[in-house]
Amino acid sequence: MKIAIGSDHAGFELKEHIRKYLESKGFEVIDEGTNSTKSVDYPVFAKKVAEDVVSEKVQYGILMCGTGLGMSIAANKIKGAYAALCLYPTMAKYARHHNNANILVMAGRLMGPMIAEETVDVFLSTDFEGGRHERRTNEIKELEN
Numbered sequence: 001m002k003i004a005i006g007s008d009h010a011g012f013e014l015k016e017h018i019r020k021y022l023e024s025k026g027f028e029v030i031d032e033g034t035n036s037t038k039s040v041d042y043p044v045f046a047k048k049v050a051e052d053v054v055s056e057k058v059q060y061g062i063l064m065c066g067t068g069l070g071m072s073i074a075a076n077k078i079k080g081a082y083a084a085l086c087l088y089p090t091m092a093k094y095a096r097h098h099n100n101a102n103i104l105v106m107a108g109r110l111m112g113p114m115i116a117e118e119t120v121d122v123f124l125s126t127d128f129e130g131g132r133h134e135r136r137t138n139e140i141k142e143l144e145n
């Protein structure tokens with residue numbers, strides 16, 4: 001499975017940790033930056049990762065900033081991107097089960113590496129339930145038009 005990841009300076013350390021974690025588990029990772037803790041603007045990286053997902057270059061995206069809020073707001077401006085801020089694994093479970101999110105967003109300044117690993121594991125291994133949830137995600141798609 002191919003995954004695109006990106007962060008700003010506040011998510012950089014967690015991004016590095018998660019990139020290495022995913023690579024160690026055999027995932028192919030496209031790292032869209034940033035590449036240091038030098039201050040940068042999160043919408044740049046949200047756009048890159050969201051476009052990788054929407055164009056189907058990758059199956060899922062993972063974004064990190066300080067709180068996860070800016071990345072979520074920015075990524076969700078790209079049509080076809082469904083970015084969900086998940087601070088712990090249960091949120092990731094329902095982001096996939098109920099919301100069919102295709103981008104996981106995490107908070108570099110609020111989450112430790114172990115909870116982030118578990119959140120990633122759950123997000124990447126959980127399927128969309130469909131059914132009544134699909135009716136709702138289709139209603140979201142209508143809002144895009």
Ligand code: RB5
Binds near residue numbers: 010066
């Ligand atoms: C950067 O200081 C911070 O604002 C950013 O990482 C993010 O938390 C924005 O939502």
